[in-house]
Amino acid sequence: PLSAAVNTAVALAKANRCAWAAGFVNGLLRRAAAGTGQIPWPDPTQSPADALALEHALPRWLTARWIDRWGVETTGRLGVFLNTIPDITLRTNTLKTDRRRLMAAIEKEARRLSITQRSPEGVRLAQLARPITQMPAYRKGWFQVQDEAAQLVSHLLAPRPDETVWDACAGLGTKSGHLAQLMKNRGTIVATDISSTKRDCLGREMQRLGVAIVHGHAADLTTPASLPQLPMFDRILMDAPCSGLGVLQKNPDGKWRHAPEDLFAYHQRQVIMLDTASRRLRPGGRLVYAVCSMEPEENESVVKAFLQSHPEFAIDSCGTNLADIATALGDALNSEGCLRSFPHQHGMDGFFAASLMKQA
Template sequence: MSLAPRKAALAILMDIDQSGQTLDRLMDRFHRANELDRRDESFVTAIVYGVLRWRRRLDWITSKVSTTSLDRMDPLVVNILRMGLYQIVFMDRVPNSAAVNTSVDLAKVLKKKWLTGFVNGVLRQALRRLPEIAPPSSEADPVQALAMTQSMPEWLVERWVRQFGQQEAAALCETCNRIPSLTLRTHTLKIDRQTLMRQLQPLAKAIRPSIYTPEGIILDGLKGDLFSSDAFEQGGFQVQDEAAQAVGHLLAPQPGQDVLDACAGLGGKTAHIAALMNNSGRITAMDRVDRKLQQLMQEMRRLGIDIVTPQTTDLESDDMPKNTQAFDRILLDAPCSGLGVIRRNPDAKWSRTPDDIQHCARRQKQLLFHLAPRLKPGGVLVYAVCSTEPEETNAIITLFLSEFPKFVMDDRPPDLPPSLSPLMDPQGWLQTSPHRHATDGFFAVRLRRQETL
């Protein structure tokens, strides 16, 4: 294998550290622009995601074998060491000699001879001393030990230990570091699940129906390009986790209704809503980023959906027109910390802070309070976030219900597929967790506006 895929992986890791862009956006740009073959592309993905998942543990190893502290190293050197160590510790198919030599070659771009010697020395020292490098003592500091062993931020581990207890928090951390399966949602306006599974069978080592949602398909070990398949070109599916699919069913839109997808993004849930409505009715897809809505409409065309109208709107603006009682259904898939999806977006582990959770909670409250008057009496509003943090979930709903007495929690909707019952919390909301359900971590609640108070 040439040095090109490692150079590409290093460039992405540096962009994440320096540009503030998300891993999703950077990987999307890489897949569109690179000229690598499929094998090299897969190697880049493995290195980037692997380094981000295990960054703290890799830095711990470096700190034990280097006399120079990480904060005194050039950021490029830090990422070269992370990449080299990740190949040594986690990639059995890469010979240790290749991991060291290619890391040294990457360091040569800095044109400082002593740095190539430094990288070589640190990695060879790590090879010799790996068996004796022990994690922190779990007896002395169980949070630090868990954070180091599972490569998580200490502040997040501390939160999860308080929320779930030590044992369950450890299971959650471990699950967040596993490579998740790829989950698709069958686009039922075009094809049924069994037919789609037969079409996709040659492209995966394993394929099976999802557990909770009636449209889901789970694939492992892709053998071909899913997005060049006839099934994709003909609008047969979208990539969507089961937890996100469950949100659409909780909303339960009906054909002919007026529906608002308030933070539509790129349209994953918009398309699911349209399919549940049998492409009959009206969907207003709102977002404050016009570029996202343009991509959304392109996706609707691929899927053969013609009931969606895009609307660029800043829902957080205090002077936003209220347009009261206009919709039968409203979905607020609110901007959030994203801590429920870090197994898919491991960069969030290192970019998020405790302050971000508080900031997101303030935005979520404002969005929910602004949207509530737009719902017709008897209508349903679903609030959803890809987070299980209390400030973004039950605390928001408790506050909302105290301020909006015309709304009640519709905790056991009759139109919910029975297969989703295991995801419903005893308190009446839908809550999923990676370690409990093998899905992303989601929270969603169905709120009904009463006809009369």
């Protein structure tokens, strides 16, 4: 009821050391609640974008483009899913344990526990008994928090032991840790990021996980001249900075931080970064471009623009090179060799990833 919503908002204001604002919040919300019957609601048959935007607390420009692409029904299902509380997904650190042992160790840490449907290392849990960082299994380095879609991206790259791999936008090192697992902690992973804070966190995280092959460096892929001296790589992962519109279930504020024109700016930046990364790939190597966005400007349009200026590359279309991992990726891997996940369809973040092979 509205009264309960008002009371909760007032309590939150007090709990967040804003007791001075509690009276203002109370008066404002009670006045708004009293006038709810006077607010005209858009007719879903006449203005579906407006109706879905209000129903699911989404920007109208976003519901309009989703309706154009997927239709009203699918956009509605996506809106419903984005407003649910997400499970927490872990990735087992197979350098220290296996999924069965991990689940046994944390079975009392959550009310609900299950394995992921596609990732062989994933565990889903909900309603935690205590914070993640207080769990003994976390302190032992037995897992990282990572959405299933992000786990599948590393499987798409499919690095092998003793290879030289570049995690070009490493961030906090979640994918770097996964790549090290897949390589059995043998070989070399160069993890670059522009943020010194993130690189420091990455170093500490690798220590917690027992990873010895990841080496962090500063790099800004938008300015190639500033890159450090890098070797040629067997495989490159570029999880590019993006709008984040595929992870709105976990980061709902993100939907209010962007406008349609931002997508083109991201597109331009991503094409530049992909071009920069590609120059360090050995002939016959694989480059995976990934974003946590479902928007075409950041998905197919980036890959198309890159391929137009790089004829030596081609999308690896689920043939010989992907046969060994196609089973794990399942229906999230399309016939073009691209990973595409949708929250309402796959129960994971909205991701896009393309596997690009360089001619030998």
